[in-house]
Amino acid sequence: MEPTIQTTPPSTDNILFKGKIQFNGKAGEFFGIWIVNIMLSILTLGIYSAWAKVRTYRYFYGNTHVDNHSFDYLATPMQILKGRILAVIVFIIYSLVVQFLPVIGLLFALGFLFLMPWIINQGLRFNMRMTRHRNVRFAFSGNYGDALINFVLLPIASVFTLYLLMPYALKRIDQYIHENISYGGKPLSVNLKGETYYMAALITIGVTFAGLIGFAIFAGIAGVAMSFNGLDTNSLNFSTLLFPVLMAVMYIGMLTLVSGIYQSIIRNHILNSSEFEDIASFKSDLKPAAYGFLLFTNAVAIIFTLGLAYPWTKIRKAHLLAAATEVTIYTGALTLMDTVQEQQSSFAEEAANVFDIDISLT
Numbered sequence: 001m002e003p004t005i006q007t008t009p010p011s012t013d014n015i016l017f018k019g020k021i022q023f024n025g026k027a028g029e030f031f032g033i034w035i036v037n038i039m040l041s042i043l044t045l046g047i048y049s050a051w052a053k054v055r056t057y058r059y060f061y062g063n064t065h066v067d068n069h070s071f072d073y074l075a076t077p078m079q080i081l082k083g084r085i086l087a088v089i090v091f092i093i094y095s096l097v098v099q100f101l102p103v104i105g106l107l108f109a110l111g112f113l114f115l116m117p118w119i120i121n122q123g124l125r126f127n128m129r130m131t132r133h134r135n136v137r138f139a140f141s142g143n144y145g146d147a148l149i150n151f152v153l154l155p156i157a158s159v160f161t162l163y164l165l166m167p168y169a170l171k172r173i174d175q176y177i178h179e180n181i182s183y184g185g186k187p188l189s190v191n192l193k194g195e196t197y198y199m200a201a202l203i204t205i206g207v208t209f210a211g212l213i214g215f216a217i218f219a220g221i222a223g224v225a226m227s228f229n230g231l232d233t234n235s236l237n238f239s240t241l242l243f244p245v246l247m248a249v250m251y252i253g254m255l256t257l258v259s260g261i262y263q264s265i266i267r268n269h270i271l272n273s274s275e276f277e278d279i280a281s282f283k284s285d286l287k288p289a290a291y292g293f294l295l296f297t298n299a300v301a302i303i304f305t306l307g308l309a310y311p312w313t314k315i316r317k318a319h320l321l322a323a324a325t326e327v328t329i330y331t332g333a334l335t336l337m338d339t340v341q342e343q344q345s346s347f348a349e350e351a352a353n354v355f356d357i358d359i360s361l362t
Contacts, residue, residue, distance in 0.1 A: 014278075017067035017329040023322035025063040031311040033059055050080035060318060066133065066327050074137075075130040083126075117147030128181060136184040136336050142176060150176045167197035174270055183276055184336035191273045200265040204258045211254035218250065252303075253296050260292025271325065278332035286324040294320055 037052035054077050061071040094112075098105035121142045128140040150172045158165035171194050179190045264286040271284035298313035 014331045015328060016331055016333060017327070019067070019326065021322040021325045021327060022065040023063055023318045024065065025060060025315045025318055027312040027315045030059060030315055034311045046084075047081070050084060051077040053077075053080050060314075061131070064318075064322065067329055069134050072132040073130055074132055075126070079126075113152060114148070117144050117151055120151055121147050124177065124180075133183075134333070134336075139182045139185075140180050141182065141187075142180040146176055167201045168194050170266075171197040174266070178270060178274055183279065186276050186279050186336065189275050189277055190270070192270065193273075196269045197266070200262050200269075203265070204262045207261060208254070208258050211257070215247075215250055215254065219247065249300065252299050256295035256299055257292040260295045261288040264288040264291045278330055279336065280330065280333060281328045283326040283328075284324055285326075286321070291320065 033055055037048070037055060040048040041052055054073065054075060057073040057075070061073040064071050094105070094108055097108050121140070121144065124142060125140045128138040131138045150169070154165065154169035154172055158169050171192055175190055175192045178188055178192075181188045265288065267286055268284040271282040275281040294317060298309075298316065301309035301313055
């Protein structure tokens, strides 16, 4: 049975702010950060990548504003680096075990499957703890059992239903992630519906089939036209070179359109179904066609510039997502206390700091 959450917004008299998220990042600025990050990461054999992540996150967080208040990313490069060193050590051990003891390597892989929920929880917990707005931190409170069910058992079960269970599994994953987020100790209320995920899946499947049919028709017409004009598809000329390029562009266009449709439907549903009661509510009106076109043009730009357009695509995407997102903040936000900071002297907080590293590696 789907959870029922009463979403009765406070009176308009209690509204402190209502408006779109503002993103002020610029492609030129981020390009400078990005190219330096790449160069130093290469020169330091990847060690600087921890500093690169912090610089990137702080740039995007610092340029994202709600009610003239930007977000803060609090992680330090050493926290990121510790997580990556741990991942490298585990990978080396796994590679050696698989190479010399294949049977134990299989058990190692199985053990990693059961370790994955903990890794996911630690990654989410770290990212939330390191995110702050108006001097109030976010937090994540998921537990291992629920993560195991949602991230491991349900996706495996969907395989045995010919993936008919997959939309439900994806819904459960999103529900789990978002309902365990809190802001200043105030939990996020989420009411996601399975039917929306199945509708999104059916729409994307339909668009995919239509795209494949169009893809086949275009290929057939192009092949007939080339044969009719007496062109040898094995010889190098403008027509034979243009044909695979057009096919690749169409293929990218189909993938990005499908991705844009699904992501926009789900994003709108999640934000429109979530709220911090008496604190903030959200509204997303991301248009599938506009988002799909952005993903397509971004992919083409990255390919034809050999990756140099990546900073421009990141900034462009951030601008579109911000413009499609409205936030309403209520007077209850003034009463929030930064519970994470208040508990810094407690034993629980000190124990949490032992694993206060970027396990997710994102």
